[in-house]
Amino acid sequence: MPYRLPAFGIAAFCLAYLAHSAVKPAQIRFAEVAGGAGLKFTLRNAAAGQFHQIELTGGGVAVFDYNNDGCMDVFFANGAAIPALKKTGAEFYNRLFRNNCDLTFTDVTEEAGLRGEGYSMAVASADFDNDGFADLYVTGVRGNMLYRNLGNGRFADVTARAGVGGGMWSVSAGWLDYDNDGLLDLFVSNYVVWEADKEPRCGSPEQQFYCHPREYKGLPDQLFHNNGDGTFTDVSQSSGIARHTGKGMGVAFADMDGDGLTDIFVANDSVRSFLFHNLGGGKFEEIGLESGVALRDDGYAIAGMGADFRDFDNDGKPDLVISGIINDSFQLFRNPGGGRGFEDYGQRTGLLLATRQFTGWSLGMYDFDNDGWKDLFFGLSHLAELERYLGRDSALPNRVFRNVDGKRFEDASAGAGEAFQKAAMHRGVAFADFDNDGRVDAVVTVLNGAAKLFRNVTEGQGHWLALRLRGRKSNRQGLGAAVHIHLANGRDLYNQATTSVGYAGSSEPLVRFGLGDSARVEKLEIRWPRGGTQVLRDMGADRILDVTEEVSK
Amino acid sequence: MTAALWFALTVLLAAPESPGYVAYQRANALFVKQDFTAAQKALDEALGLEPKLVPALTLNAKLAMANNRFDVARRNLETALAVDPQAQYAQFLYGLTAYLANDMPAALSRFRAAHRLKKDEPKATLYLGLALESTGNTSEALEMYREAIRLEEAAGTLQADTLLPGIRLQLVLGRADAAEQWARQTLQLAPEDRDPRFEYARVLLALGKPGEAAAAAEKALTLRGGIATDVQIHYLLIRAWRESGQPDRAALHAATVRAMEAGGK
Secondary structure: OOOOOOHHHHHHHHHHHHHHHHOOOOOOOEEEOHHHHOOOOEEOOOOOOOOOHHHOOOOOEEEEOOOOOOOOEEEEOOOOEOOOOEOOOHHHOOEEEEEOOOOOEEEOHHHHOOOOOOOEEEEEEEOOOOOOOOEEEEEEEOOOEEEEEOOOOOEEEOHHHHOOOOOOEEEEEEEEOOOOOOOOEEEEEEOEOOOHHHOOOEEOOOOEEOOOHHHOOEEEOEEEEEOOOOOEEEOHHHHOHHHOEEOEEEEEEEOOOOOOOOEEEEEEEOOOOEEEEEEEOOEEEEOHHHHOOOOOOOOOOOEOOOEEEEOOOOOOOOEEEEOOOOOOOOEEEEOOOOOOOOEEOOOOOOHHHHOOOOOEEEEEEEOOOOOOOOEEEEEEEOOHHHHHHHOOOOEEOOEEEEEEOOOEEEEOHHHOOOHHHOOEOEEEEEEEOOOOOOOOEEEEEEEOEEEEEEEEOOOOOOEEEEEEEEOOOOOOOOOOOEEEEEOOOOOEEEEEOOOOOEOOOEOOOOEEEEEEOOOEEEEEEEEOOOOOEEEEEEEEOOEEEEEEOOOOO | OOHHHHHHHOOOOOOOOOOOHHHHHHHHHHHHOOOHHHHHHHHHHHHHHOOOOHHHHHHHHHHHHHOOOHHHHHHHHHHHHHHOOOOHHHHHHHHHHHHHOOOHHHHHHHHHHHHHHOOOOHHHHHHHHHHHHHOOOHHHHHHHHHHHHHHHHHHOOOOHHHHHHHHHHHHHOOOHHHHHHHHHHHHHHOOOOHHHHHHHHHHHHHOOOHHHHHHHHHHHHHOOOOOOOHHHHHHHHHHHHHHOOOHHHHHHHHHHHHHHHHOOO
């Protein structure tokens, strides 16, 4: 007698089949639209055959809404003449582009007063004074600048009064409220001691090349406490941050242990990475070694570049992804919670081998197909000095890896569109939804080349929800808030508010979720940085949700 | 100069008799004794007698490599290979100069040529594997490592250094079980060497045996030589002791690393 499915079995089978069809992954696709959008910027590093180390880094880009029109604008950091370290011409100016809300951009650098000074590297955006307008901190070689957004389209240089001018070679910076006082503090990653006239020479006279970072002395990072009156106090020593000398590149923040205090990760170049555990009381303990994120599995220090500190497997605990150079392999560390440190997941997710031949700069962990699993985008290009090693040009196409059920990463680049296959000397990447269509886009800087704007044109993507937080007790943008979403189908999704993503850049402050097939959110919990959990229920998807922090009377 | 490089350079040459050959032989004997000044003098004599003597040009290249003059080495090897493109050892050495100078396309091409000319020569096979791995061809690299091991086993000359790249690659590929046998072999071959003990400890940790891994790594820390640094071993020990439920012992190793960092080591 042939086997027959009972009636309910047939129904279940059909439902299962339909469900399987519905979750067929969407191919992540990007269209490159910078030129047509008027986003015309060329990053200049002033390289002229002298192999100055500063030429290799830089390229920071920030995405923020400076005029609060609901459309994300773009700021590019740029180089300067060497050895003068002065922006001697317009080709070296930093640039601010206003998003006209139709995916075209207008260069408003002059009216904003943001040409900049010196050899700029990176940019970090956040509303440090809680006035409702996002400000900018621009790092550089021996000179960082804080620009206060005046709210009228102009920015004022408030560096001197704020006391955050730096003086070292700073590569990245980020905003976090480490003491949960409702004011955003500033973390700066410093690279190496550098002076143009003391540049070491490497290679032979006939064939000089850029020196390895080991030829330069490392520097400590810095932490500035926001005093709430437009000034900052350098707490690098008292906090324990300056006790450690590294060669700082990307920085990323998250509350890794759920204690309500934001922790700090720093990717260092060719020396071990730092993980600063926030102990409270203004103190940090560096626990990179004990946590298993300091070095590669074999104890080798990779050339750490960018970092993102987010939950890739939706278990509610932020994980770490770090880019490096060729033969380093990019690193993925899973946070199992319970104070057990991190587990090296690079090999088992397929990322280790898949990235072994790449050199990565900025990166971001975003859900590009809105299936509920955060994917990975890497801005790639080898160092120019590696051309001989490679036997070809150092330019590389970027890569996007699709997160498959939080278990492995699958290189989805080949199907990501024609423009995505084009190699270039990519550096900085910042992420935002520029056209407010719910799909996360990416803006990418190119060393001595035109910046790219990858518009996400993925078809068949899932539903989405974005939160625009407004803190009242907490900092105005709610940076540091941890968000948990529960869907009717039982799925739990996690993310947090941060602008500190990747390398040398700053991404939109919105907290984004891909929802897959779910058109509604059953429950949403926000744990605000100053304490208190806010719960919202039964919300429709596919929109930006403005959430103001509840303050009990 | 690393032990591996020295070994590669001291592989004996087979050269035909020639007018300058006696001087060359004297130079080669002096080179093996590491009397480089006398070797260079004898070699100059040989090349004065016969400027295109391939073994002499090859030895001149080795001397240049020992002096870190890879440009001079390459010039000598190019001359030698122009005279005799079938000179397997010259092809191998040319590949080695390229590999050490991070010129992977040239390294690959020369190692392939050397391997093709003498398929039973394990060092060319091993280095071809290393260059392949450096350029991302892990499967072919692993095949070459296996072949190099097989060739040395067949010749009764298996060395721990030949097993190590294969162990490391197996770990990268997530095949700790496949690496284990090779790791045990390296320990038998070189029980008092640091690198085999360290790689064995890594394999044990990957196999979920943190206690055994910690014991092996503690032993590795007492051994000298090799390329595994103290920091690498301490880092393994931090994880192994933590996973063994002994965080205090892990903390000791972490403190040691931090003290080394503070001291600029």
